[in-house]
Amino acid sequence: MPLTAQHIYSANEPAFIRYASRRSTVHSTGAMVACTQPLAAEAGQRILKMGGNAADAAVAVAAALNMTEPSSTGIGGDMFCLYWDAKTKKVHSLNGSGRSPKNTTLEQVRKELEIKPGTNGSIPITSALAVTVPGAAAGWCDTVDKFGSGKLTMEQILTPAIELGEKGFPVSELSASFWSAGEDSIRNASPNFREMLRRDPKAENFVRAPRAGEIMQNPTLAKTFRTLAAEGKKGFYAGRIANAIVDVIKLTGGFMELDDLANHLELGTTETEPISLKFTGQKISSKRVIESDGSSSGHSVELWEHPPNGQGIVALMALGILEELETNRKIRTFSQEDHNSADYLHAVIESLRIAFADANWWVTDSDHSKVKPAEMLSRPYLAERAKLFDAAKVGRPSHGQPGPSPAQNHCDTVYFCVTDKDGNGMSFINSNYAGFGTSIIPEGCGFTLQNRGANFQLGPGDHPNIYAGGKRPYHTIIPGLLTHGDGDKRELHSVYGVMGGFMQPQGHVQVLLNMEVFGMNPQEALDAPRICIGAGMPGGGEDDGEVLDMTVYVEEGIDDAVLKALQQIGHKVHRLSGWSRGMFGRGQIIRRHVDELTGQVVYSAGSDLRGDGCALPA
Numbered sequence: 001m002p003l004t005a006q007h008i009y010s011a012n013e014p015a016f017i018r019y020a021s022r023r024s025t026v027h028s029t030g031a032m033v034a035c036t037q038p039l040a041a042e043a044g045q046r047i048l049k050m051g052g053n054a055a056d057a058a059v060a061v062a063a064a065l066n067m068t069e070p071s072s073t074g075i076g077g078d079m080f081c082l083y084w085d086a087k088t089k090k091v092h093s094l095n096g097s098g099r100s101p102k103n104t105t106l107e108q109v110r111k112e113l114e115i116k117p118g119t120n121g122s123i124p125i126t127s128a129l130a131v132t133v134p135g136a137a138a139g140w141c142d143t144v145d146k147f148g149s150g151k152l153t154m155e156q157i158l159t160p161a162i163e164l165g166e167k168g169f170p171v172s173e174l175s176a177s178f179w180s181a182g183e184d185s186i187r188n189a190s191p192n193f194r195e196m197l198r199r200d201p202k203a204e205n206f207v208r209a210p211r212a213g214e215i216m217q218n219p220t221l222a223k224t225f226r227t228l229a230a231e232g233k234k235g236f237y238a239g240r241i242a243n244a245i246v247d248v249i250k251l252t253g254g255f256m257e258l259d260d261l262a263n264h265l266e267l268g269t270t271e272t273e274p275i276s277l278k279f280t281g282q283k284i285s286s287k288r289v290i291e292s293d294g295s296s297s298g299h300s301v302e303l304w305e306h307p308p309n310g311q312g313i314v315a316l317m318a319l320g321i322l323e324e325l326e327t328n329r330k331i332r333t334f335s336q337e338d339h340n341s342a343d344y345l346h347a348v349i350e351s352l353r354i355a356f357a358d359a360n361w362w363v364t365d366s367d368h369s370k371v372k373p374a375e376m377l378s379r380p381y382l383a384e385r386a387k388l389f390d391a392a393k394v395g396r397p398s399h400g401q402p403g404p405s406p407a408q409n410h411c412d413t414v415y416f417c418v419t420d421k422d423g424n425g426m427s428f429i430n431s432n433y434a435g436f437g438t439s440i441i442p443e444g445c446g447f448t449l450q451n452r453g454a455n456f457q458l459g460p461g462d463h464p465n466i467y468a469g470g471k472r473p474y475h476t477i478i479p480g481l482l483t484h485g486d487g488d489k490r491e492l493h494s495v496y497g498v499m500g501g502f503m504q505p506q507g508h509v510q511v512l513l514n515m516e517v518f519g520m521n522p523q524e525a526l527d528a529p530r531i532c533i534g535a536g537m538p539g540g541g542e543d544d545g546e547v548l549d550m551t552v553y554v555e556e557g558i559d560d561a562v563l564k565a566l567q568q569i570g571h572k573v574h575r576l577s578g579w580s581r582g583m584f585g586r587g588q589i590i591r592r593h594v595d596e597l598t599g600q601v602v603y604s605a606g607s608d609l610r611g612d613g614c615a616l617p618a
Contacts, residue, residue: 005170005211005212005213005214006211008212008213009173009211009212009213014173014212015578016578016579016581016582017581017609017610020609021609023523023527023606023607023609024523025521025522025523025524025604025605025606026604026605026606026607026614026615026616026617027602027603027604027605027617028602028603028605028617028618029600029601029602029603030421030603030617030618031045031048031054031057031418031419031420031421031603031617031618032418032419032590032603032605032615032616032617032618033045033048033057033061033416033417033418033615033616033618034416034417034418034588034589034590034605034606034607034613034614034615034616035061035065035414035415035416035417035588035607035613035614036065036069036072036174036414036415036416036499036586036588036607036608036611036612036613037064037065037068037069037172037175037414037611037612037613038172038612038613038614038616039064039068039164039169039172040061040064040065040067040068040069040416040613041061041416041613041614041615041616042064042160042616043060043061043063043064043160043161043164044057044058044060044061044064044416044418044616044618045057045616045617045618046060046160047060047152047156047157047160048418048420048421048618049618050151050152050156051149051151051152052148052149052151052152052156052157052420053147053148053149053420053422053424054083054147054418054419054420054424054425054426055083055143055144055146055147055148055149055424055426056144056148056149056151056152056157057418057420057426057618058081058143058416058418058426058428059140059143059144059148059157059158060157060158060160060161061416061418061428062079062136062140062414062416062428062430063075063140063157063158063160063161063225064160064161064164065414065416065430066161066221066430066447067161067164067165067169067218067221067222068164068169068171068172068175069172069175069178069414069612070179070196070218070221070432070436070447070448071175071178071179071181071182071432071435071436072178072413072414072431072432072499073413073414073430073431073432074136074430074432074437074447074448074450075134075136075137075140075221075224075225075228075236075447076134076136076432076437076442076445076447076448076449076450077134077135077136077430077431077432077433077437077450077452078096078097078098078132078134078135078136078139078430078431078450078452078475078477079094079096079097079135079136079139079140079143079428079429079430079431079477080093080094080095080096080097080139080306080310080428080429080475080477080478080479081093081094081096081139081143081426081427081428081429081479082274082304082305082306082426082427082479082480082481082495083143083147083424083425083426083427084423084424084425084426084427084481084483084492084495085147085424086422086423086424086425086492087422089487089488089490089491091274091276091304091481091483092146092147092271092274093271093272093273093274093304093306093307094139094142094143094146094269094270094271094272095135095269095270095271095272095306095309095310095472096135096136096138096139096140096142096143096269097132097135097309097452097472097475098132098133098134098135098264098452098472099132099133099260099263099264099365099470099471099472100132100133100453100456100467100468100469100470100471100472100473101133101254101255101256101257101260101469101470102259102260102263102469102470103255103257103259103469104255104469105468105469106458106461106466106467106468108255109123109129109458109467110458110459112129112253113127113129113458115458115459119459120457120458120459120460121458121459122454122456122457122458123451123453123454123456123458123467124454125433125434125435125438125451125454126185126189126438126439126451127253127254127438127451127454128249128252128253128254128438128440129253129254129255129453130438130450130451130452130453130454131249131254131256131437131438131440131449131450131451131453132450132452132453132472132473133256133260133261133263133264134236134245134449134450135264135269136430137228137233137236137237138233138236138237138264138265138268138269139269140228141154141228141232141233142233142268142269143269143428144157146271147424147426153229154228154229154232155226155229155230157229158225158226158228158229161222161225162222162225162226162229163222164222165217165218165219165221165222165225165446166217166219166222167217168215168216168217169215169216170213170214170215170216171210171211171212171213171214171215171216172212172612173212173612174611174612175212175612176209176210176211176212176213176214177212177579178435179209179210180209180211181435182209182435182436182439183197183208183209185435185436185439186209186436186439186441186448187204187205188439189252189436189438189439189440189441189448190248190251190252190439190440190441191251191443192248192441192442192443192444193205193207193441194206194207195218195220195221195441195444195445195446196218196436196441196446196447196448197209197210198210198214198216218446219446220444220445220446221445221446221447222446223444223445223446224236224241224445224446224447227239227240227241233265233268234265236261237261237262237264237265238258238261238262238265240444241442241445242258242261242262243258244442244443244444244445245261245442245445245449246258246261247442247443248440248441248442248443248449249440249449252438252440263470272306272307272366273307274304274305274306274307274481275304275305275306275307275312275313275316275373275374275377276302276303276304276305276316277302277303277316277317277319277320277377278300278301278302279300279301279302279303279319279320279323279512279516280300280323281319281322281323281326281327281333282326282333282334282513282516282517283333284299284300284301284516284517299484300484301482301483301484301493301512301516302482302483302484303315303316303319303480303481303482303508303512304480304481304482304483305478305479305480305508306478306479307366307373308362308363308364308365308366308369308373308474309363309364309365309366309472309473309474309475310363310475310476310477310478311359311363311474311475311476311478311502311504311505312478312479312480312505312508313355313359313363313373313376313377314352314355314356314359314505314506315355315478315480315505315506315508315509315512316377317351317354317355317358317359317376317377317382317385318348318351318352318354318355318505318509319351319509319512320377320379320382321351321354321355321382321385321386321389322347322348322351322509323382324379324382324383324386325347325351325386325389328383328386330386330389330391331343331347331391334517334518336518336519339514339518339528340528340529340558340559340562341562342561342562342565342566342569343391345531345552345558345562345566346391346566346569346571347389347391348509348510348513348531349531349533349552349566349571350388350389350390350394350395351386351389351509352505352506352509352533353395353396353397353533354385354386354388354389354395354397355385355505356502356533357397357398358376358385359474360474361463361464361465362376362464363464363465363474364464364465364471364472364473364474365471365472365473367471367472368464368468368471369464370464371464385397392569393569393570394550394569394570394571396550413429413430413431413432413433413476413477413499413500413501413504414429414430414431414499415427415428415429415477415479415497415498415499415504415586415587415588416428416429416588416613417479417495417496417497417588417589417590418495418590419492419495419590419592419603423492423592423601425481425492425495425590425592426495427479427480427481427495427496427497428479429477429478429479429497429499430477431450431452431476431477431499432448432449432450432451433450433451433452433454433455433476434451434454434501436448437449437450437451437452438450438451452473452475453467453473455473455474455475455476456471456473456474476501476502476504477499477504478497478504478505478508479495479497480495480496480497480498480508480512481494481495481496482494482495482496482512491592492592493591493592494515494522494589494590494591494592495589495590496508496511496512496522496587496588496589496590496591497587497588498510498511498526498585498586498587498608499585499586499587500532500582500583500584500585500586502532503530503532503583503584503585504585506530506531506532506533507530507584507585507587510528510530510531511525511526511587511589514528515589515591521604521606522589522590522591522604522605522606523589523606523607524606525589525606526587526588526589526606526607526608526609527606527608527609528557529554529555529556529557529558529584530555530584530585531552531553531554531555531558531584532552532553532583532584532585533551533552533553534549534550534551534552534553550572551572551573551574552566552571552572552573552574553574553575553576553583553584554566554573554574554575554576555575555576555577555581555584556575556576556577556581558575563575581610582610584610585608585610586608586610586611586613587606587608588605588606588607588608588613588615589605589606590603590604590605590615591603591604591605592604603617
């Protein structure tokens with residue numbers, strides 16, 4: 001009798017990182033891919049070796065992750081990306097998020113959900129009303145059109161993922177866990193559940209979630225990818241796939257029409273202006289950097305984020321507030337020994353809380369916003385917000401008024417990054433939002449539809465992120481990118497990100513500071529224990545009639561003495577270990593430097609130990 005996957009994974013309840021393996025930073029003078037799943041990383045590596053660039057490879061990785069990790073991502077969700085063009089030394093950004101059905105209204109949604117007058121309410125994450133138009137398909141095509149090498153066809157780029165679906169692939173550990181957790185949701189969401197479960201004659205309805213090490217096939221998703229390859233984005237937003245999307249949404253209680261998909265096809269992915277903040281705090285400017293021409297200069301880092309409707313502005317505001325606190329001597333300049341100390345964590349927690357208080361109110365579809373990112377990032381405004389910080393106690397900030405403020409921390413997103421031999425860099429993120437999204441599967445398509453609309457507010461009526469037809473909601477997914485220098489001297493520092501709902505800007509801040517303030521290499525910066533704040537999200541405690549989560553979630557590995565010190569100044573602290581560590585997200589980094597002797601560019605990559613992934617040179 002042959003051995004099976006059950007012999008490889010024989011423990012009844014496998015532990016999460018029972019024996020944490022040491023991971024080394026991966027170095028290469030060529031291209032690099034870092035993502036959450038090795039088979040998807042290999043797909044990107046394959047495209048790079050065929051002559052594709054970072055943009056081409058990123059789309060190949062996104063599609064392969066849809067196959068191998070569908071509990072986190074897929075073509076039924078949305079995407080954002082930041083692209084570093086090595087020739088022009090500019091950062092570009094694309095917003096591949098979709099809108100709510102344009103003929104729906106707030107009143108219609110509230111009535112459908114039976115929300116009582118005078119209460120706010122929210123759209124349940126399993127409701128078909130939470131489905132917004134999937135933006136990923138157009139985003140993939142537009143990424144290749146705008147930034148791709150022009151050397152490869154969409155069919156070539158999607159072939160690795162198509163082969164995974166048609167031939168099958170062995171399921172990785174965390175993906176199997178996520179799949180199992182979402183099995184009931186998949187079964188209950190739509191009549192097409194069999195398309196995304198593994199055949200088993202002994203299981204209910206003869207299907208079940210695949211287990212780690214077992215082969216999973218998804219020929220219907222492969223067929224969807226073949227359609228996209230042959231017909232471009234029109235093949236997704238019109239015809240068989242579009243009809244299947246609309247039919248299943250109507251069947252399950254939603255209101256999306258074919259016109260909504262046609263509208264997204266016409267509008268396409270939005271090319272936006274990235275936002276940034278230059279961080280010079282904590283004496284990082286005292287470091288010297290070797291430029292590509294052999295000269296050296298003082299150091300600063302500029303963090304680039306996608307503008308709202310994404311929440312990247314939270315990371316920028318938090319960094320700006322930290323810098324203001326240091327300038328005004330409300331916090332000290334931290335040494336390496338201060339990493340994850342109580343004083344350091346209190347400063348980070350409070351800076352993030354202040355930033356989230358603004359974002360939870362002001363971040364929404366930019367077409368529906370009265371406040372511009374530049375107003376929220378102005379130094380005078382950040383200085384004013386920094387005055388809310390108290391070194392001796394916990395604050396409960398409300399949103400400010402810049403210029404003339406969701407439910408849980410979800411980890412159901414994939415972030416990955418790619419660099420190529422020409423020096424281009426891609427920071428890419430793709431998501432269903434929570435788990436498999438709504439878990440609703442359009443017939444014959446092999447993917448689930450996202451639940452991003454659950455991030456809309458259903459009250460009060462003056463909230464900038466209030467539900468409306470044809471509107472993009474507050475978005476949690478954010479790619480990050482770091483540069484140093486200015487103008488012609490600007491160079492790529494890192495493409496990086498940390499996935500996980502509202503953890504994402506928190507991860508961006510902590511990982512950046514780990515590298516720049518505490519001297520950690522890319523892998524160490526990801527491995528280090530993290531904190532995650534509730535950020536005033538619904539979840540626990542009362543404040544002005546609304547339920548708010550003021551908890552500070554602390555990862556195992558942070559000293560007990562630090563927890564006690566945080567509690568003494570008023571923080572509600574909760575330590576997470578084992579599988580609960582998923583709240584702290586899964587990150588990837590590719591960092592660039594120049595060898596001092598030879599002048600060669602070297603890429604140094606890390607992949608989060610909280611995920612199944614790896615960094616691969618190409």
